[in-house]
Amino acid sequence: MAPLEQTDGLPAGVLWDMDGTLVDTEPYWIVAEHELVAAHGGEWSDALAHQLVGNALEVSAQVIIDHSGIPLAVPEVIDALLLRVIEQVRGRVPWRPGALELLQELNESGVPNVLVTMSWRNLASTIVESLPPGSFAHVVTGDEVRRGKPHPEPYLMAARLIGADPAACVALEDSPTGVRSATAAGVPTIAIPHIVPVPAISGAVHVSTLEGLRARDLLTVATGRGAVPAASGE
Numbered sequence: 001m002a003p004l005e006q007t008d009g010l011p012a013g014v015l016w017d018m019d020g021t022l023v024d025t026e027p028y029w030i031v032a033e034h035e036l037v038a039a040h041g042g043e044w045s046d047a048l049a050h051q052l053v054g055n056a057l058e059v060s061a062q063v064i065i066d067h068s069g070i071p072l073a074v075p076e077v078i079d080a081l082l083l084r085v086i087e088q089v090r091g092r093v094p095w096r097p098g099a100l101e102l103l104q105e106l107n108e109s110g111v112p113n114v115l116v117t118m119s120w121r122n123l124a125s126t127i128v129e130s131l132p133p134g135s136f137a138h139v140v141t142g143d144e145v146r147r148g149k150p151h152p153e154p155y156l157m158a159a160r161l162i163g164a165d166p167a168a169c170v171a172l173e174d175s176p177t178g179v180r181s182a183t184a185a186g187v188p189t190i191a192i193p194h195i196v197p198v199p200a201i202s203g204a205v206h207v208s209t210l211e212g213l214r215a216r217d218l219l220t221v222a223t224g225r226g227a228v229p230a231a232s233g234e
Contacts (some may be wrong), residue, residue, distance in 0.1 A: 009110050009216050012168035015158045015187060016103075016136075017054075018117035020065070020174035023127055024094040025085060026053060026195045032084035033064060036077065042068030052080075053196045054120050054150030054175030057081070078120070084128050091131050098210030103135055107214045114158040116171070116182075118142035137162055150177045155185035170218040172210070179204045188222035211217050 019025045020099040030049040037044035048067055052060040061077035064070070072080075106113055115136045117124050120143040128136055138161040140154050147153045171182035171189040176198050182189040183203035190213075191198045191206045198206065205224055207213065213221065 007092075009049055009219060010109055011170040011219050012160065012164035013112045013114060013137075013170075014218065015114050015116050015155055015163045016117055017168055017171070017172045017173045018124060018127060018174070019119055020053065020096070020194045021172050021178075021192060022103075022115070023025055023089075024096050024097050024194070028085045028088040028094075029081065029087070032081045035084060036080050037064065037070055039044045039070065040070035042070045044068055044121065048194050054118065054173075054177030054178045055157040056142050057120060058142075059148070080122055082123055086123050088213075089123070091127050091214065093127065096192075096210065098213060102210050102213055102215065103131070107132075107135060109215045111215060112162045112164075114162060115139045116154050116158045118154070118178075130185075149181035150184065152181055152185035155182045155187050159185070159187065170222045173201060174198070176201070188219065190218065190222050 016022050019029065033049050034044050052063060057078045057183045058074055061074040064077055065072065065074065083198060103113060113136050115124060115128065117140070119141060121141045124139050124141050128139060138158065138186065140158050140161070141146050145153050145157060155171060157164065159169055166186040169187050171187040172192065173182055173189055174192050174194040175196060179189055179191050179198055179201050183201055189204040191204045192210060193206065205222055207221065
């Protein structure tokens with residue numbers, strides 16, 4: 001079967017990062033890291049926490065161990081962090097500005113959405129279950145890929161799951177690691193920096209917010225062929 005292509009100016013699929021792009025959960029991760037390290041007598045800082053944004057959990061867990069000296073193995077660190085973040089998400093899902101509106105419009109327009117996150121399935125499912133059924137056609141998680149971001153595998157898998165050419169899709173990302181993953185997969189990328197700055201990366205266009213972005217804007221903005229719409233209220 002031929003890969004899906006964009007029609008009527010719409011992308012063949014939109015590939016969403018989760019933490020920091022769809023939901024503002026990076027502060028939840030930072031809280032979890034501080035609490036975990038402190039509980040085991042180590043020291044942690046926001047500066048170190050910011051270095052973990054967008055990384056595969058195995059990588060982040062090893063960094064935490066190396067820099068804090070806590071006596072835990074990588075799987076134990078991952079399990080503890082996920083448990084605490086899920087607990088916070090169940091208390092409140094912190095949606096990023098404009099994300100729900102754009103996701104709804106894409107679904108109403110028939111554009112398939114795929115969640116592409118380095119968080120694991122149990123956290124991703126908690127987020128997805130709070131959305132209307134079918135909001136995401138597929139979910140790609142960090143515990144289900146061999147090589148996480150910044151490797152292109154997660155985004156190549158996402159495009160393959162919806163039968164789309166990566167170049168006909170659009171990726172939405174907030175971190176340097178995620179942007180490098182998406183652009184390496186050949187996906188036109190919109191970077192929405194949040195907790196950490198995102199440098200200029202070939203194949204990515206920066207916007208300040210998803211507010212004001214419409215489904216029909218995504219391809220032209222991501223490929224640099226159109227102006228970035230102003231956010232609502234500006």
